[in-house]
Amino acid sequence: MLLVVPEPEPDRRPRLWERLWDWLVTWRMIAAILAALVPWAGGRSPVGIWAHTVHQARTEAGILAAYVIAGVAIAAAWALDRHTGRAVPRALLLTALLGSLGVLDWYDALTLLTGVHR
Template sequence: MTDKPILPTRVIPPGAALPTRSPEPGELPPWHAVPAPAAPPAPPTVPSGPVPYPDPPAPVEIRHVHDIALPWAGPDPEPDPPRWTRVWDWLWDHLITWRMLLAIGAALLPWAGGRSPVGVWAEVVDQARTEAGVTAAYVIAAVAVAVTWALDRRTSRTLPRFLFVTAALGGVGVLDWFDPITLVTGVRR
């Protein structure tokens, strides 16, 4: 802190005497000086003669040139087909082959003792579900699908494709409508 006295300079100028009373509403405080009236502005000076104009500018030549280049590359390219069209085309080219159609026909037609191989495999995994348990049946079906898929990917022949279709479609026999309820809630029948 300083030893100097604090003077209220924002309200009363320093060195001015304190007023004896507070100003009335609308009254200027005594320390505010009344501003002197502003002096009237000086009259404008009148030029003594005409103002000389500068020389006229030289004529300006404006050239406006358009260069039009028309690229003639042909018609607009075809827009890309939608994603589902591309997916369908890829599936059709890679999955729907004569081998796949032959494998699906052999797996679904009833030629094994009056039953299809898909039906026989579905009965096998359903019997495994009954005798060995739900988890064992799912493991058997999943391993069969994985092995036949790997064999089909490696060879791309008709017999491995037939085995894959049989394991994939017949593996549905392991499913039960109550399995999702058991999976979510843990409640068994």
């Protein structure tokens, strides 16, 4: 009598993109994106307000101070989101991440590479 042993199924672990998709596309993330990008705060979005704030800090306090403010805001929002995982901290994280682009200037990369100022 011939005994057939079935082959074990390969251990199928989700790929990186599948895990990333599962993490990003949740109702909390969609609510956070809407809360961060929709202009509901006096006709402006929270991302736009934060971008304006860090740009003003760059203008008035200096480049380093603006980068520090933006970095601390991102770190605090990330820690809060990591600890709770709720929609409001996720919206704060998105606001801090996207709004911090307001601190950037195209000339920063040239200054960093060459040391040449305007």
